[in-house]
Amino acid sequence: MPRLVRPYKLLAEHYDELFGFTRSWGALARANLLADVFPRIDAACDLACGTGTAAVELARRGLKVYAVDLSPAMCRLARRKIRASGLPAQVIRADMRDFHLPRQVGLVTCEFDALNHVPQRKDLGSVTRAVARALHPGGHFYFDVNTELAFERIWPVTWWLEKPGVVLVMRGEYDRSAGKAFADAEWFIREGRLWRRRHEYIEQVCWTDQEIRGALRDAGFCSIRKWDAAPFFKDDPFVRPGYRTFYLARKQA
Numbered sequence: 161m162p163r164l165v166r167p168y169k170l171l172a173e174h175y176d177e178l179f180g181f182t183r184s185w186g187a188l189a190r191a192n193l194l195a196d197v198f199p200r201i202d203a204a205c206d207l208a209c210g211t212g213t214a215a216v217e218l219a220r221r222g223l224k225v226y227a228v229d230l231s232p233a234m235c236r237l238a239r240r241k242i243r244a245s246g247l248p249a250q251v252i253r254a255d256m257r258d259f260h261l262p263r264q265v266g267l268v269t270c271e272f273d274a275l276n277h278v279p280q281r282k283d284l285g286s287v288t289r290a291v292a293r294a295l296h297p298g299g300h301f302y303f304d305v306n307t308e309l310a311f312e313r314i315w316p317v318t319w320w321l322e323k324p325g326v327v328l329v330m331r332g333e334y335d336r337s338a339g340k341a342f343a344d345a346e347w348f349i350r351e352g353r354l355w356r357r358r359h360e361y362i363e364q365v366c367w368t369d370q371e372i373r374g375a376l377r378d379a380g381f382c383s384i385r386k387w388d389a390a391p392f393f394k395d396d397p398f399v400r401p402g403y404r405t406f407y408l409a410r411k412q413a
């Protein structure tokens with residue numbers, strides 16, 4: 161029987177605590193790879209924004225920012241972070257396969273393998289079409305994905321992430337014939353003197369470069385460039401060469 165995928169509730173609550181360390185590498189990659197794009201735009205959308213870290217960083221550059229995520233918990237946390245920053249960013253709860261912004265923007269970002277999270281292969285085209293609709297002609301779509309090498313090498317590893325009062329143990333598997341990866345996340349959360357155990361289930365779709373380029377071209381993107389992520393994640397043993405790829409595509413003018 162298919163298992164219900166409803167991630168990013170517990171993961172949302174503890175996301176910054178457990179994964180915050182990766183965001184400085186994401187910011188480094190963004191600053192480098194989008195250096196020519198930033199001076200030419202006045203508004204951006206961070207798609208699958210998570211807790212709003214990138215949205216705040218984009219707003220700090222003087223951009224009007226829209227931050228989109230499907231998880232109510234993530235949206236709540238993003239709103240809180242944006243409010244605390246005092247910067248102009250609006251959070252919209254929506255699905256990346258069918259989101260609408262109040263206006264078109266010059267840049268859509270979708271970071272930290274969020275694009276691998278859609279439920280089915282056919283969803284990639286829906287995302288690229290929705291992104292194209294959100295962009296001005298000539299606007300840019302920037303994102304990163306986990307590659308098949310990462311799913312084969314690191315997804316089946318047992319991960320142990322621990323902070324005071326919270327432990328996350330993750331173990332996954334990769335089904336090469338289906339091109340899908342699965343992971344069980346076991347949580348141990350301290351409640352007074354006891355530890356409560358909870359469970360979340362996560363799926364990711366593995367995209368080939370050919371599928372990504374096809375979906376981008378069909379949606380009207382051109383000038384598709386890509387970079388390996390490893391040079392930006394120098395101290396992270398889980399991002400070796402070939403594990404994660406950044407893409408930058410331009411919508412036809």
Ligand SMILES: C[S@@+](CC[C@H](N)C(=O)[O-])C[C@H]1O[C@@H](n2cnc3c(N)ncnc32)[C@H](O)[C@@H]1O
Binds near residue numbers: 255257
């Ligand atoms: C790995 S997190 C990345 C968060 C953020 N981009 C970052 O860099 O930290 C993946 C995010 O994708 C969101 N997400 C998953 N499926 C989605 C969908 N169909 N539409 C919009 N957001 C989605 C999750 O709620 C989560 O916030």
